Amino acid sequence: MVTDEARTGVEKPDTVIVGGGLAGLSTGIALAESGIDTAIIESRRKANADIFGFLLWPPGTRTLRWLGVLPEALRNGAELESLAWFVVGKKHTWMNVDLAELDAGTFLGIRPSRLESILREAALAAGVRIYDSVDDWSLRREHAAWTMRLQREDGPVDLRTPLLIGADGSGSRLRSELGLTSSRWQPRGQVIVTGVGGPLPEQGSRQALSAAGSGGCVSLGEKASWLYTVAQESDVSDPGSALRDYAHLDSLDATYATAFDQVERTAVVRPWTVTVPRWSTDGAMLMGDAAHGMLPHLGLGGSLTLEDVPLLSEVVEEAVRTGDFCAPRLSAFQQRRQARTAYAQRTSNQWARVLCSTTPGARTARDLAMRRMARNMELAQRFYRELASPSGPSLGTRMRMMMP
Structure with missing residues (x-):
């Protein structure tokens, strides 16, 4: 019937x-x-x-492996080798975390599509x-x-x-x-200028901190990278220029600037x-x-x-x-x-508050936390390793890192 x-x-x-x-x-x-x-x-x-x-940490890539799609994702993206931080105006790397030495799992950069x-x-x-x-x-x-x-x-x-x-x-x-x-x-007045550009010379994530804000780039494979700048909206009159300005910071060399020259379109987003x-x-x-x-x-x-x-x-x-x-x-x-x-x-919110905050003392606290990690790479590695674990960082690690 x-x-x-x-x-x-x-x-x-x-x-x-x-x-x-x-x-x-x-x-x-x-x-x-x-x-x-x-x-x-x-x-x-x-x-x-x-x-x-996408910059996917081991908690995410473990699920991709469980679903049986991680090998294909790695073929279409980049297994990241390092997370590096720079100081604008300085001629040195503030901190560079070797992800293989971290031994926390796979970090993946890949285009969302x-x-x-x-x-x-x-x-x-x-x-x-x-x-x-x-x-x-x-x-x-x-x-x-x-x-x-x-x-x-x-x-x-x-x-x-x-x-x-x-x-x-x-x-x-x-x-x-x-x-x-x-x-x-939302952090008041803060925007992210973002775009996908050309390839980077190495498979990793790099971020520079300045008095005005922050900028970064993440390898997404052999042909592309994710490029972004975190800034106050009042400082972003031309999104394309704001993104390209990051390529000319003293902490980056010319081989990275070419990735920014290949950006086809930029967007200004206000996430929450x-x-x-x-x-x-x-x-x-x-x-x-x-x-x-x-x-x-x-x-x-x-x-x-x-x-x-x-x-x-x-x-x-x-x-x-x-x-x-x-x-x-x-x-x-x-x-x-x-x-x-x-x-x-809470962790993401704290970073948002200090990346380009105009609040007195916020950038000082940001830089102090980064210097503490830079002077103690064992502590930095422990924080990243625990952040990449299913349980997250311990209270002792968070207190030493001045993190929430």
């Missing part, structure tokens, strides 16, 4: 993920490979043009249904299930599921639809930290930037999103197995992740 649902084309996956970027695709792979029927919805018709890069393409291919191979080019969607809940109607060029599609996962970024629409409140914080008190409700949960969006300083956001995936998969598998999608069961994910993500947010 043909049911009414069959006539109207209702699809009934175990879970629907809202958002088809880094968070949604990686989560989709994990769930599908666990035998959970998974659908992803995404508004974009194709990946956005790259204006930034490349990583997204790799994850999308792996998701489709795992059996994930991806609905992209979704112009709009509506949502209703009845009989302990969600019905989501997708509006697409080829007609509407109805999805019915007991579980929704919000992976649609820091400005999450699903979070708003669910009534899960959030607040956000998102605080979400509650990540779940009956039949729905948030992850990644939708749950704990953070400023991009130190490159922790993408890594923490990927680090969410194995634990989220574990919680969802148990919910599907038992048929229990109530908020208390789903909140186990937040209970086990919140301390880790909250620490990363």
Whole structure:
């Protein structure tokens, strides 16, 4: 007998993920490979043009390895060899952390569009249904299930599921639809000028600190690099010039300047930290930037999103197995992740406050912390090694580093 649902084309996956970027695709792979029927919805018709890069720490690359895509990501990006810091106006490196000697895992620089393409291919191979080019969607809940109607060029599609996962970024629409409140914080007047340029002469990350702000570059492979400047908005009249100015700082040599000459387009972004008190409700949960969006300083956001995936998969598998999608069961994910993500947010916020702050004493405190690390490389290595671990830096290390 043909049911009414069959006539109207209702699809009934175990879970629907809202958002088809880094968070949604990686989560989709994990769930599908666990035998959970998974659908992803995404508004974009194709990946956005790259204006930034991912610097993924070991917490993120461990998940990529777990998903089976790290070898392909390394072929399309760069395994970073060093993290170097410079002082503007000085003829020396302030600090250079050898990542091989650190022995903390793989650090990866990669273009977002490349990583997204790799994850999308792996998701489709795992059996994930991806609905992209979704112009709009509506949502209703009845009989302990969600019905989501997708509006697409080829007609509407109805999805019915007991579980929704919000992976649609820091400005999450699903979070708003669910009534899960959030607040956000931005460092006053601060912007990031960002772009993708030509290759660097070595595979690493370099950042220079000056009285006016900060600038950096990260290798994204043989043909590209991520270039950025953190500055006060009042100092950025021409984004292209602001980005190129970093290439001419005394602490960089001419071989790096050529990467800035190959930037095709620049963007000025004003990112924020998102605080979400509650990540779940009956039949729905948030992850990644939708749950704990953070400023991009130190490159922790993408890594923490990927680090969410194995634990989220574990919680969802148990919910599907038992048929229990109530908020208390789903909140186990937040209970086990919140301390880790909250620490990363505090660290990123502190860096934002001191990178180009006009507050008296802020830059002095910044430089003092950097000098302390530069004089004690064992301490610096310990901090980076612990930051790259699943647990994060110990209280003793943080106090010695003057970190939160």
